[in-house]
Amino acid sequence: MSSNKEADLTTAVLLYAMRCLAEGDQQALRAMNFGPKELDALKEMNLADLYRADALRVHCLQIGLNRDVFWPMLDHLRHQRESEDLQRTLLVADAPLEMMQQLFGVSSREYTRWRRLLTLAPAVGRPPELNETDTHALWYAWQDKVQADDKSTLTAEDYLDLQQQTGIGLRSIWALVQRWETYGEGSSAATSGRVVENGP
Template identity: 20%
Template structure:
């Protein structure tokens, strides 16, 4: 029988811990105190290293592996969403609020994908463009049955609108600004007590 590679790997780790004085870590790994005093003796080392008997128990935590894989998938998806948002003209504030990114991280992301940071004031949005944003956003919200409580789904809808209207020079930041204004001022969701601005926006819809 050949010697166990698992034994060798764990023995090497134990020796490193002992040499660095991390005896408590050895105890946590299951090594008894009386063995600690013998483990560096050449005869004991040879026995533990060369025995074909596996003296290490290894178990796989399947649930933890699943969690790690799920987190990795979420991380990849989040990276795609962040890149998409940046390309559509998301501001540093928007990216920080949604993804917790620092200004330095956002600057690095922009540099990596070759997108320049927006500077100065946004170009003025015409009334016709505002009508287009309202029309597409409200329709997509209804079609996808998105709740105002689901912020990431809301952002996805805003990005869909931005992708449709980017040729008109509109950015995600501008579109998100309108959306938050409509929600904060209770122009959306629509109800029987809609104010003058909501009616004006709807009239704009019918001219599309």
């Protein structure tokens, strides 16, 4: 039996109403204009009745858009979509687990699952130590970003920007920046015993 858009709408709302009834959500049922008689009729319905509704090309609903809810909902969905896109970009760029945990609250299980879905090679070992030239380049790029934006910690977008500016891998960037943030901007130590000459 083929369904149609009217039947799909009716079935979806009736299923929602039946769930509200089962959970005792009287407020939601009243908002949909279900009164005592309608609730009694709803109690008698079963899945076979919903299946039969697929043959109907009418619906018994008055649909209205609540713009006060609609736009915040779309903004929330857009924010989630952009956040997930950013997380995928970071993972493809080989972001370490600690970075994803701190920036997005990603668990180790989620991290592993996403890497498998993205067919990324397993991350093994520590990032390679940078040479002095790359260390200096990253230090100054990080300092410029911190001072320009007047921030103490970087965002996910900032880390991607540093990677694009310096060409250094995210694992190394994360490890060094975390070390520098721990030591403070006034520290003269870059990392691994190297001193950043003319550094702040």
